[in-house]
Amino acid sequence: MxxxxxxxxxxxxxxxxxxxxxxxxxxxxxxxxxxxxxxxxxxxxxxxxxxxxxxxxxxxxxxxxxxxTVDGRVEAIxxxxxxxxxxxxxxxxxxxxxxxxxxxxxxxxxxxxxxxxxxxxxxxxxxxxxxxxxxxxxxxxxxxxxxxxxxxxxxxxxxxxxxxxxxxxxxxxxxxxxxxxxxxxxxxxxxxxxxxxxxAGTGNFSLVVRGKSAHAGRNPDDGRNAIVAAAALAVRLKAAHGPRLSVNPARIDGGGPNNVVPDLAILRVNFRPALPDDVVRARTHLDSAVAMVSAEHDVAIEVHGGFNRPxxxxxxxxxxxxxxxxxxxxxxxxxxxxxxxxxxxxxxxxxxxxxxxxxxxxxxxxxxxxxxxxxxxxxxxxxxxxxxxxxxxxxxxxxx
CATH class of the missing domain: 3.40.630.10 (Zn peptidases)
Incomplete structure (x- = not known):
């Protein structure tokens, strides 16, 4: 033509x-x-x-x-x-x-x-x-x-x-x-x-992990280490990574002095689902990982974010x-x-x-x-x- x-x-x-x-x-x-x-x-x-x-x-x-924010607060942009x-x-x-x-x-x-x-x-x-x-x-x-x-x-x-x-x-x-x-x-x-x-689509999440502080020498077992829990969560989430779903734990904010069990950590993670069904799979995996890590590490985890681009x-x-x-x-x-x-x-x-x-x-x-x-x-x-x-x-x- x-x-x-x-x-x-x-x-x-x-x-x-x-x-x-x-x-x-x-x-x-x-x-x-x-x-x-x-x-x-x-x-x-x-x-x-x-x-x-x-x-x-x-x-x-x-x-x-x-x-x-890096200290776990939710603020307007x-x-x-x-x-x-x-x-x-x-x-x-x-x-x-x-x-x-x-x-x-x-x-x-x-x-x-x-x-x-x-x-x-x-x-x-x-x-x-x-x-x-x-x-x-x-x-x-x-x-x-x-x-x-x-x-x-x-x-x-x-x-x-x-x-x-x-x-x-x-x-x-x-x-x-x-x-x-x-x-x-x-x-x-x-x-x-x-x-x-x-x-692919994308989803960005900030997972706020709240543990319990304690002295790292005197009574560490009384604490609940938010950094360790966030790391465990990152590893568990990464396990879902594959050809149709990219999972990238990108950053952990939190922690403090070496002699204090940290009671706060924020894990930032990105998902890239290839197809709509992969969005559902990613969300299911996220919810399951949060529930498991919360129970295993005796911490509270707040989930912020979502899949903003299908x-x-x-x-x-x-x-x-x-x-x-x-x-x-x-x-x-x-x-x-x-x-x-x-x-x-x-x-x-x-x-x-x-x-x-x-x-x-x-x-x-x-x-x-x-x-x-x-x-x-x-x-x-x-x-x-x-x-x-x-x-x-x-x-x-x-x-x-």
């Missing part, structure tokens, strides 16, 4: 967008998930940029979220506001486009500068993940809006907490996903252009959407392949709502979440054109 005149015009319009300038400007402002001032500044910059699209932009307050744009909400056919404004680099992280590398790549915090993706999204939507097609609507969500699990935006994602025929999310593609297909499988709807993206790529001379991954993103949550989603529609890049993060600038126009034509084909019934 060759490109239509409408599609050809959309590709040219997308390529003319100032994507690189936007990416560099947005990446120059630190917007680590905990940097509320930086997030507020980037949110205003994004609201201004996305105002080129029709519809109403709002900055939505984050939902309450909490964490367990402050998050930035989430940007939402609603375009033609009354349209019969509507799509969802999502991205995130936060990065993994805190305000005091040493990686803050943007540099052009000798081979043409751009190194900088968030240039690929995902300030570049937001620029691609906007360019594609501007190109579609410049066409004559108006019998569709869409919502755009750019949240402020994706990098830490979207705990304050999960409900908003679910709300906006309702009734959508498809969704595109702008996480970066791999450097070779590959996309993420099926994704596994994302490629069902029939997702297969059809991936097929459309691949065919569109072929018409544009862009080979498109995809592979399963253990990584997670908001695409997991969208798919859990029954909406087909491709969640790596951003530019090509790599080494994300490190000081070597890079963007391939030429891929901005490439991926914006891919998105624009994909959207036009979905609007014209390409998923029917």
């Amino acid at each position: 060759s490109l239509t005149a409408l599609e050809t015009a959309a590709v040219a319009r997308a390529a003319a967008s100032p994507m690189l300038d936007r990416t560099l400007a947005w990446s120059a402002v630190n917007s680590g998930t905990g940097n509320l001032a930086g997030l507020a500044q980037v949110a205003e910059m994004l609201a201004d940029a996305f105002s080129t699209l029709p519809g109403e932009i709002t900055l939505v307050d984050p939902a309450p979220a909490e964490r367990v 402050a998050h930035g506001r989430h940007l939402v744009l609603r375009v033609r909400p009354g349209a019969a056919r509507r799509m969802l486009f999502t991205g995130h404004m936060d990065t993994v680099y805190a305000a005091d992280h040493p990686f803050q500068a943007i540099a052009r590398l000798p081979d043409g790549r751009i190194n900088g915090p968030g240039v690929a993940d995902m300030k570049g993706g937001l620029a691609v999204m906007l360019a594609a939507l501007e190109a579609v809006e410049a066409s004559s097609i108006r019998d569709f609507g869409y919502d755009v969500l750019i949240n402020s907490d994706e990098e830490t699990g979207s705990f304050s935006s999960n409900a908003l994602i679910a709300e906006l996903a309702q009734g959508k025929i498809a969704a595109l999310t702008y996480e970066p593609a791999l450097a070779d252009g590959g996309l993420a297909g099926a994704r 596994p994302k499988s490629l069902d029939a709807g997702a297969e059809k959407l991936f097929g459309l993206v691949r065919a569109t790529g072929a018409d544009l001379g862009i080979p498109i392949g995809w592979n399963p991954t253990g990584g997670v993103c908001d695409g997991n949550n969208i798919a859990a709502c029954g909406v087909p989603v491709v969640d790596t529609m951003g530019p090509r890049g790599g080494a994300i979440h490190s000081a070597d993060e890079f963007l391939i600038p030429d891929s901005l126009a490439e991926r914006a054109g891919l998105s624009a034509v994909t959207i036009l084909r979905i609007i014209e019934g390409g998923l029917a």
